Amino acid sequence: MKNIIDIQNLNFGFSKHKPILKDLTFSVPKGSIFGFLGANGAGKSTMMKLLLGNIPDGSNSFTIFNQNSSEFYPDGFNKIGSLIDSPALYDHLSGWDNLLIVSRLRDLPGAECERVLTLVGLWESRNMKVKKYSLGMKQRLGIAITLLGESELLVLDEPVNGLDPGGMVEIRKLLMELNKKHGITIFISSHLLQEIEKMITHLAIISHGEIKFTGSMEDLEKQYMHQYITVGLFNASKFVNEVPERYSPRIVDTNTIELKVASKKEVANIVSGLVGKGAEVFGIINGGGLEDWFMEITKY
Template sequence: MNNYIIETNQLSKDFSGELAVNQLSIHIRKNEIYGFLGPNGAGKSTAMKMLLGLLQPTKGSIKLFGKNFDSNQLALLSNVGSLIEEPSYYANLTGYENLEIIQKLLKLPKRNIDEVLKIVKLYEQKDKLVKNYSLGMKQRLGIALAIVKFPKLLILDEPTNGLDPAGIQEIRELIKSLPQRYDMTVIISSHILSEIEQMATTVGIINKGKLLFEGYLADLEEDEKYLFETSDDTIAKRLLLSKGFILDKEEVIINDQNKANIAAAIRLLVKNDIAIYQVRMIRKSLEDVFLDMTGREGGIL
């Protein structure tokens, strides 16, 4: 039996002939922080809304906690908290009063209110009207509203949008604490690579509705390669290929991390009177790998 909290199979959403989500199959395990990464308009919010029953899929299926979503929707959603796009709150009520409404509607213990206010560091401002909250405080209140029932699954859509660096760091540290301290699984969307890189344990990369990659960010890091600049690249390539070296592209680039093999390549070229002007290690950054994958117009930072 698998340990997936979320599992989708060929999930698709068609809006008037345009596929916002196209055959999306994702797998999220218990207590993961799953980074849902892609450019603006990639389909992240649409996918999240389908996971919450806010949109009906055109095709495909969803399982939450190992159970079919369609036939158990209300029961399953009782264990899910969410913050989609931006927090919903009553601006003329205090932070405490906003949480009290949810607490009463869901018949939760009253102690949950104080507990989540402390978790999101709003306890000292609980009696302040929300219209007087800063943007960061409103985002933290949105997360408090999402976790006041201490759900098993938390779905957050771009929770750091519009925040200053200090606010981003606060939200980031809060999210990172949730799986271990409160036994929550978190799925968090973003178009900012550096944010996901600092929070997520695994990632799903989506663009134009399609899943391009799912796994660990480290799996995307490109291996080391060595670029040789020589007096005669054509002969250098022929010599290296004849000795079994694996070359890359049109330049003299050896795709090998073993430094002893690089030293052997240098000796081979020198022995055959090929002058070596430079040997330089090259490797694409994680950002370059993402931009190549999603299209450089995509807007991932």
């Protein structure tokens, strides 16, 4: 199976006169961390609710695991774990008891609770009352619940929203580990672009209910990374002529050169060449990135 999710020409609205999703077409490759990115109100949560069957898809415009939603659910929930907004937890119970309740409802063995708590790094805190958990720990516990039953796909709506920087790093590392070590495909929505850029492999950008870009991060970089960067190095005037003219090198000040590049590979090659000529490079400031590209893609 090449794609876990395939969406073709999906239109949806609660009213015929106010469409929320307009002709959406994109695919989520198996084994990817797929970012579904857009501003608040762009249609992200509506799309996720359609995917999970919370809102009926009368048009059969998408498939999950090669089945349309009416065929896939309810048995398909054994393959999918989802976390929309913040997890619903019993604060007066321990992390272990929260998991035990869900596992019994799903007729899963208690060993599943141990497995998922270990995966998310909460085994040592399993007996602590959830009300004493930090926000990051609660989010990890919510993800543990989504992993019960060995889910192959996680659908996560804004999983780092409201977390402090340390909590964001915890969740990012956890999701990347689940993806790389356990082969779990992750479909994640977010408007926190600087954080999401560090983990996703593929993405779709939605604005006002329409897909403005879809593809891999490499595709996005190739299409939009024609940008200026600044390289910090000592004695810039000595080394500016060592940079090929196609990069439009320009001295900014005594210790800074500005260059126009089209890829991260070009940046690496330029810096390697400068160091090979004896330059002492102490910094690179990137003039672009997902946040800048997002603003350019969605400005119309």
